[in-house]
Amino acid sequence: MDIAQKLPQWKAGREDGFDIEPLYINMGPSHPAMHGTVKMVLKLDGETVVGSEVEIGYLHRCFEKTVEMKTWNQVIPYTDRLNYVSPLINNMGYCLAVEKLLGVKVPERTDYIRVIMCELSRIGDHLTCIGAGAMELGALTAFLYFLKARESSWQLIEEVTGARLTISYGRVGGVVRDLPANFAERWAWVRSQVEQNMEEVSVLLNTNRIFLDRMKGVGVMPLDRVLSYGMTGPFARSSGFDYDVRRDEPYFAYDRVRFDVPVRTDGDNWARYQVRMEEIRQSVRIIDQALAQMPEGPVRLEDPKVTLPRKKEVYSNIEALMNHFKLLMPGHGIRPPQGEIYSAVEGGNGELGFWLVSDGGDRPWRVRVRPPCFPIMSGVEELILGEQVADIVPIFGSVNMIGGELDR
Amino acid sequence: MAGDPLQEVVVTTKLDRVLGWARKYSLFQYPFVTACCGMEFMATSGSHYDTDRFGAAFPRFSPRQADLLMVVGTITHKQAPILKRVYDQMCEPKWVVAFGVCATSGGFYQNYGSVPGIDCFLPVDMYIPGCPPRPETVIDALLKLQDRIQNQRQALL
Amino acid sequence: MSPANSSPAFAEELRAALGPRLLRVESWQGREAAVVEPEAWLEAVRLLKSRGYDFLMDLSAADYSGFPGHQAPPLGVSLQLFGSGTRRRAWLKAYLPLEGARLATLSDEFACANWYERECWDMFGVEFVGHPHLKRLLLYEEFQGHPLRKDYPILKSQPLIPMRNAVDYESVAAARRAAADEDGLGRG
Numbered sequence: 001m002d003i004a005q006k007l008p009q010w011k012a013g014r015e016d017g018f019d020i021e022p023l024y025i026n027m028g029p030s031h032p033a034m035h036g037t038v039k040m041v042l043k044l045d046g047e048t049v050v051g052s053e054v055e056i057g058y059l060h061r062c063f064e065k066t067v068e069m070k071t072w073n074q075v076i077p078y079t080d081r082l083n084y085v086s087p088l089i090n091n092m093g094y095c096l097a098v099e100k101l102l103g104v105k106v107p108e109r110t111d112y113i114r115v116i117m118c119e120l121s122r123i124g125d126h127l128t129c130i131g132a133g134a135m136e137l138g139a140l141t142a143f144l145y146f147l148k149a150r151e152s153s154w155q156l157i158e159e160v161t162g163a164r165l166t167i168s169y170g171r172v173g174g175v176v177r178d179l180p181a182n183f184a185e186r187w188a189w190v191r192s193q194v195e196q197n198m199e200e201v202s203v204l205l206n207t208n209r210i211f212l213d214r215m216k217g218v219g220v221m222p223l224d225r226v227l228s229y230g231m232t233g234p235f236a237r238s239s240g241f242d243y244d245v246r247r248d249e250p251y252f253a254y255d256r257v258r259f260d261v262p263v264r265t266d267g268d269n270w271a272r273y274q275v276r277m278e279e280i281r282q283s284v285r286i287i288d289q290a291l292a293q294m295p296e297g298p299v300r301l302e303d304p305k306v307t308l309p310r311k312k313e314v315y316s317n318i319e320a321l322m323n324h325f326k327l328l329m330p331g332h333g334i335r336p337p338q339g340e341i342y343s344a345v346e347g348g349n350g351e352l353g354f355w356l357v358s359d360g361g362d363r364p365w366r367v368r369v370r371p372p373c374f375p376i377m378s379g380v381e382e383l384i385l386g387e388q389v390a391d392i393v394p395i396f397g398s399v400n401m402i403g404g405e406l407d408r
Numbered sequence: 409m410a411g412d413p414l415q416e417v418v419v420t421t422k423l424d425r426v427l428g429w430a431r432k433y434s435l436f437q438y439p440f441v442t443a444c445c446g447m448e449f450m451a452t453s454g455s456h457y458d459t460d461r462f463g464a465a466f467p468r469f470s471p472r473q474a475d476l477l478m479v480v481g482t483i484t485h486k487q488a489p490i491l492k493r494v495y496d497q498m499c500e501p502k503w504v505v506a507f508g509v510c511a512t513s514g515g516f517y518q519n520y521g522s523v524p525g526i527d528c529f530l531p532v533d534m535y536i537p538g539c540p541p542r543p544e545t546v547i548d549a550l551l552k553l554q555d556r557i558q559n560q561r562q563a564l565l
Numbered sequence: 566m567s568p569a570n571s572s573p574a575f576a577e578e579l580r581a582a583l584g585p586r587l588l589r590v591e592s593w594q595g596r597e598a599a600v601v602e603p604e605a606w607l608e609a610v611r612l613l614k615s616r617g618y619d620f621l622m623d624l625s626a627a628d629y630s631g632f633p634g635h636q637a638p639p640l641g642v643s644l645q646l647f648g649s650g651t652r653r654r655a656w657l658k659a660y661l662p663l664e665g666a667r668l669a670t671l672s673d674e675f676a677c678a679n680w681y682e683r684e685c686w687d688m689f690g691v692e693f694v695g696h697p698h699l700k701r702l703l704l705y706e707e708f709q710g711h712p713l714r715k716d717y718p719i720l721k722s723q724p725l726i727p728m729r730n731a732v733d734y735e736s737v738a739a740a741r742r743a744a745a746d747e748d749g750l751g752r753g
């Protein structure tokens with residue numbers, strides 16, 4: 001659709017001499033529908049948005065500057081807090097980039113564990129996004145159901161990683177520890193919770209007149225604009241851009257599991273809702289396969305230059321003790337060779353890229369994150385043009401803005 | 409006094425106590441949610457942990473209707489004036505809770521962008537540690553805050 | 566990024582079109598980054614765009630002042646292009662001086678370049694010539710300096726409202742340096 005077509009004819013003045021002026025209002029920075037803090041200055045003609053300016057940066061926590069002072073492994077807790085709805089993907093994405101820089105490959109079992117944990121996180125991400133979006137349209141029930149499903153997945157994540165949200169589970173060269181012995185059992189329980197809640201919410205929402213009317217045909221982003229804005233992930237896939245890093249540039253063990261990439265072409269809120277729902281089902285499918293295929297074996301690389309030796313060895317053996325010190329002393333530690341890398345994984349919102357620059361030292365020279373929701377947010381001004389004020393809320397909900405990764 | 413008919417129908421107490429009792433169970437909170445702690449905040453107010461049980465979870469998104477300001481997440485220097493303004497708009501009596509270490513002290517964000525704790529420009533009544541705090545910690549803090557409200561001197565405006 | 570998907574051909578195409586204005590091709594882990602003269606930036610992007618690299622994946626910069634063995638001017642702007650149809654990637658770089666860093670804007674070519682360039686201006690002070698709305702994106706207008714440059718001290722905050730018990734960053738930095746000297750570990 002042409003933008004000019006989307007806009008109502010602007011009435012500069014009326015014959016009866018009654019001039020109409022546009023109304024300017026501020027939406028945000030602290031507004032219940034702005035997840036986190038974003039400010040939108042809207043120019044309105046009646047209820048229609050005829051112009052806007054989005055201001056971000058309220059959560060600029062200086063990630064990129066801070067991590068330049070940290071060692072390579074110390075960066076990991078900071079990556080948790082980038083996209084705090086799917087922290088595991090950020091963790092693993094960063095570790096993968098550093099491993100590529102080091103030129104090492106992790107054991108096969110680790111690849112599968114990473115796939116499983118990333119997909120668990122993706123499920124949580126999409127559940128939150130859909131649930132919060134539905135809540136803002138008044139469907140509080142859907143939110144509570146999805147929160148319940150997410151709670152179960154968080155409990156499982158906690159059993160594996162020791163924390164509910166800020167997990168820091170990845171390490172350069174592997175993961176912290178193996179999955180617990182009863183993981184498959186527990187996953188079956190989480191799976192039943194997720195599937196049951198999805199079923200219930202689908203019944204509640206899919207035929208709900210109000211929900212359909214608010215979602216269908218609202219917030220349409222045509223494919224050519226998606227490409228021009230550089231959008232990726234579920235948002236772009238619902239406009240017909242069939243690109244998924246997991247399938248097109250497989251990393252971890254994604255080339256060994258089968259899954260479909262849902263694509264829609266309508267590009268409206270409804271398509272985005274459908275794509276996310278379908279992706280949850282696909283994630284469930286991926287975890288099932290990964291669990292079945294997962295080989296036994298170590299979960300960490302046994303490389304004295306990259307991973308810490310086992311605690312038992314450290315306490316009983318001088319080489320291991322020295323190795324331990326070498327990796328933890330300031331000025332030593334992991335030292336990737338001088339070089340640069342751009343490495344991408346599929347985050348909850350799209351391509352999550354890490355551009356790392358190493359000067360050969362124990363701290364990164366530069367860590368750049370390509371935040372997946374950044375380009376999407378840059379298109380919001382265009383997305384809400386010509387829409388009603390009330391529709392900004394569902395549109396914004398379907399963008400799934402995450403302050404931590406947007407502002408870093 | 410045995411046989412006093414009034415004893416059946418009248419409870420005697422102090423004004424402070426009765427006001428405290430009323431105030432502690434009708435906390436209207438304004439969630440100022442900025443960051444990752446918000447996820448845990450959502451989980452806490454969701455059905456699993458349900459802070460509504462304690463009469464302390466009814467969110468009002470207008471500062472003028474709220475008396476408990478929940479600062480959830482990192483506050484940056486760009487955001488500080490906004491938070492200050494929200495606080496100033498709230499009516500007395502009001503309480504402030506710093507949710508998570510970022511709001512408490514800046515946490516591990518010690519840099520040019522983040523405020524090292526909201527107590528740099530706001531009076532804080534309750535600090536909740538944790539990054540993010542577990543729901544149990546939050547509930548504990550809410551109960552402690554209610555205790556404190558019960559026992560404080562109630563200002564009559 | 567698997568090397569299979571990176572296209573070695575893009576550097577050749579650039580060489581054919583730009584000649585000596587393609588300064589060199591850096592090679593990192595099987596991927597190539599073409600370094601072009603800042604003046605040829607827009608031309609190079611247009612050329613790649615016409616060859617199917619029609620998707621701007623990422624635009625950012627890094628400050629290489631003090632980087633061991635770095636010869637070129639210190640401010641490196643890096644651009645990741647992607648082919649939405651071909652699924653190939655191209656990596657373009659340009660090095661600029663810290664003072665008066667200027668580069669042509671890409672906002673006419675890609676819609677999202679608008680925000681990426683604003684962020685780059687905000688963090689590094691690269692001025693994008695011809696940008697329609699070059700103002701700070703993540704920080705506020707009152708902020709002085711460009712924080713991701715190496716010479717910006719990490720603790721130097723610039724509050725908008727008065728802060729109680731604010732510490733002045735210089736004394737903290739000095740104390741940290743002294744502590745680092747004491748353990749003789751030479752923290753960076």
Ligand code: SF4
Pocket residue numbers: 081166443444445446480481482507508509510511515538539540541
């Ligand atoms: S305390 Fe931790 S979880 Fe909470 S906002 Fe800060 S970094 Fe995020």
